[in-house]
Amino acid sequence: MTQVPKDLTHLTVLATFAHPDDEGFGFGGSLAMLAARGARITLVCATNGDVGEISDPSLATPENLHQVRQEELRQAMKVTGVQDVRFLDYRDSGMDGTPDNDHPRSLYQAPPDDVVARLIEIIREVRPNVVFTHDPTGGYGHPDHITVHHRTVQAFEAAGDVLTGDVSDANQSWTPQFLYYVCFPRSTFRTMWERMVELGIEPPFASLEADKIGSPDEAITTTMDMSSYVDTKIASLACHKTQMTPDGPFRQLPEELMQEIMSTEYFTLAVSQGDDAGTDLLAGLA
Numbered sequence: 001m002t003q004v005p006k007d008l009t010h011l012t013v014l015a016t017f018a019h020p021d022d023e024g025f026g027f028g029g030s031l032a033m034l035a036a037r038g039a040r041i042t043l044v045c046a047t048n049g050d051v052g053e054i055s056d057p058s059l060a061t062p063e064n065l066h067q068v069r070q071e072e073l074r075q076a077m078k079v080t081g082v083q084d085v086r087f088l089d090y091r092d093s094g095m096d097g098t099p100d101n102d103h104p105r106s107l108y109q110a111p112p113d114d115v116v117a118r119l120i121e122i123i124r125e126v127r128p129n130v131v132f133t134h135d136p137t138g139g140y141g142h143p144d145h146i147t148v149h150h151r152t153v154q155a156f157e158a159a160g161d162v163l164t165g166d167v168s169d170a171n172q173s174w175t176p177q178f179l180y181y182v183c184f185p186r187s188t189f190r191t192m193w194e195r196m197v198e199l200g201i202e203p204p205f206a207s208l209e210a211d212k213i214g215s216p217d218e219a220i221t222t223t224m225d226m227s228s229y230v231d232t233k234i235a236s237l238a239c240h241k242t243q244m245t246p247d248g249p250f251r252q253l254p255e256e257l258m259q260e261i262m263s264t265e266y267f268t269l270a271v272s273q274g275d276d277a278g279t280d281l282l283a284g285l286a
C-alpha cells in the first residue's frame with residue numbers, strides 16, 4: 001500500500017547556513033521534500049560566499065562573485081521550491097589563521113550578539129516550527145559553519161524570551177518546537193575516501209582525517225531516505241556553477257555512488273519541545 005505523503009502546509013521551516021551551496025549536499029533532498037508538501041520555508045545564508053572558488057572565469061570575477069553566488073543560490077532554491085531566501089550579507093571567513101578572517105565585514109569579525117539579534121528578528125518574523133542549521137562540527141570544520149551553528153542555537157534559545165519586558169516584545173517572542181542539525185557522518189567520508197583510493201582518485205583529505213571530519217555517527221538521531229528527491233537535489237546543486245570544478249575529486253566518483261550517497265540525509269534532533277516534546281518531526285515524515 002502506498003502511503004499518501006503528509007500535507008505540510010501548516011509547517012513553517014527556517015534553515016540557516018553559512019555559504020551559498022551549504023544547503024545542498026546534506027539537506028537538499030529534505031528541503032525539496034518539505035517544499036513539495038507545502039511547507040513554508042525561509043533559507044538564511046549568512047555570507048555571500050565571496051571568498052569561494054571560481055570554477056570558470058567566464059562566470060564571475062573576484063569582485064562580483066558575491067552577487068553571482070547570491071543569484072546561484074536564488075536559482076538553486078527556485079529549483080528546490082524554496083521562495084524565501086535571505087542573506088545576512090557577511091563576507092565569508094577563511095579556514096583558521098587565514099587573512100580573510102581579518103576582513104571587517106567577515107562573519108568571523110561580526111560581534112556574536114549582532115548576528116544572534118538578526119537571527120532572533122527573523123525567527124520572530126517567520127515563526128518557524130522547526131529550525132535547521134549546521135552541526136557542531138561544521139561538517140568539515142569550516143569556521144563559518146561552526147559560527148552559524150552557535151549563533152543559530154543561541155537565537156533558537158532566546159527568540160522566545162521577553163527581552164525588554166514591554167508588551168510588544170512579549171507579543172513578538174516565538175519559541176520554535178524543533179531544532180535539527182544537518183550532519184555529514186564520518187562513515188560517509190570514510191566510504192568516499194576508500195572509493196577514491198580504490199579508483200586512483202587523489203582524495204581531498206587524508207585517511208586519518210576521514211575518521212575525524214564530519215559528525216560522529218553516534219550523534220545522528222534521524223536518517224532520511226531522500227531518493228525520491230535526489231534528482232531535484234542534484235539539479236539544485238548544479239545551479240552553484242561557480243563552485244563546480246569538473247575535475248574535482250568528488251566529481252570523479254562514479255555517478256551511481258554519488259547518487260547513492262546523496263539519497264540519504266542525516267540529522268541530529270537537538271531540541272524537541274512544546275506540544276510535541278519527545279517526538280521526531282522529520283522521522284514522522286518518512
Ligand SMILES: [Zn+2]
Pocket residue numbers: 018019022142145
Ligand atoms: Zn560552507
